[in-house]
Amino acid sequence: MLPRLATLLAGLTLSGLAQASATHYPLTLDNCGVPQTFAQAPERAVTIGQAGTELLYALGLGERLAGTSLWFNNVLPEFKAQNDQVERLADNEPSFEAVVGKRPQLVAVQFEWMVGAQGAVATREQFAELHIPTYLLPSDCEGKDNLVGADGTRLRPFKVESIYKSISQLAEIFDVQARGNALNTALQDSLLRAQRQLAGKDLAHTSALFWFSSADLALDPYVAGRQGVADFMLQTLGVRNVVESSEEWPTVGWETLARANPTWLIVARMDRRRYPADDYQKKLEFLRTDPVTRNMDAVQQGRIIVLDADAMQAGIRLFRGLEVLSAAFASGKAAQP
Incomplete structure (x- = not known):
């Protein structure tokens, strides 16, 4: 199983932390073809989707979460204590009003059908009108048409690099790059372990x-x-x-x-x-x-x-x-x- 992020962070040397470049604000990122600008590291965030929620927990950003929603499974055991302190706005899709009511400086979204052209919660433009940046996980937009099929259609194969990209970009948004690097390293090691278990098997x-x-x-x-x-x-x-x-x-x-x-x-x-x-x-x-x-x-x-x-x-x-x-x-x- 994956080592907990706390263990990884404990292993980072002071020099390693010093080498991680700090974020320069205002920061503008291209996210699924839509530029998003952050004047500072968000103090309050809302997540729509369990994957994004647990990514932020793994980056040690649970205290920045003002609300979560759209859960398939119970939270991972190592994040339960943190998750118990965060309001769950909805088990499935939250209302636009519930999200906006938390006064977020970032809304992190797992699926484009939640926040997108035909978003069940809202469009990205609706959040932009209120000056609330949205971050859609690249895994659900890159090489994918979410207007075809109930859950979208892949135009090219999913790439695991889109997960690493999400982690790196979220780490940059929140100015915790060393944590992002450590988490990506742990995930890459886990993938290699899974492949090694099957070495030599036909x-x-x-x-x-x-x-x-x-x-x-x-x-x-x-x-x-x-x-x-x-x-x-x-x-x-x-x-x-x-x-x-x-x-x-x-x-x-x-x-x-x-x-x-x-x-x-x-x-x-x-x-x-x-x-x-x-x-x-x-x-x-x-x-x-x-x-x-x-x-x-x-x-x-x-x-x-x-x-x-x-x-x-x-x-x-x-x-x-x-x-x-x-x-x-x-x-x-x-x-x-």
Whole structure:
């Protein structure tokens, strides 16, 4: 698992801290094609999306958070004490008024469908009119069209460098560059550890399917498409995604998925309950009892991995997810929740 950031920061020498260049304000950054200017390091921030929230916690910026929203899983244990001090504005999308009411000097956003051209919360222009900078995680805008498909469509494969970029830019915005460098180093090391677990293992004929959720268990499931974050996880470990759509999370019929007969099934575990299938136990029951899915090799042979939903997103949990998947692929044993 990833070392905690406090351990990393403790290991930084005074000279290392001194070498990190300070931020010069006003700072202007290009964020997803929209320039954002910061007159000073934000004292109050609001996050819309768990990935951005935990990135700021990992950067030691929890005391700057005035509110959070849009959670898939409970907060990571190492951040619980800090998170307990921060108001949760909504489990899912907050209202524009709730965000603005916290008087933020930065709104960090995980998904463009929350704050964007058709934002469920608002457009970036609405925040700009109130002189509130918005920072959209580059992982959800670079090489992606969020106006096509329910969760957007990838125009080119997701790149893990977009996460490192988010960390570096947020660290620059808040003037904590040394912490950003340390966190990026830890994440890069974690990715390499996951790959090393599979060194010498032949996965040429290994395939997988990510099942995120379903609007109803009787309907087609939301599964991971090609070129997205979850697909990147498989590509990094040398495993093939059986879904061919370039949508981020397309719906695909179980008959089609059963014919593809993936070696592994990876199901999302969530603490949110927007849809019945958010409950991973209901997913497992469906897989084992449905007349189509119960005959899949992965179901019959117990090759079902339960993985936190936010480990399938572009944040620090992705790297923990890679290590969980790598361990399962290496041992042939499914990870238990």
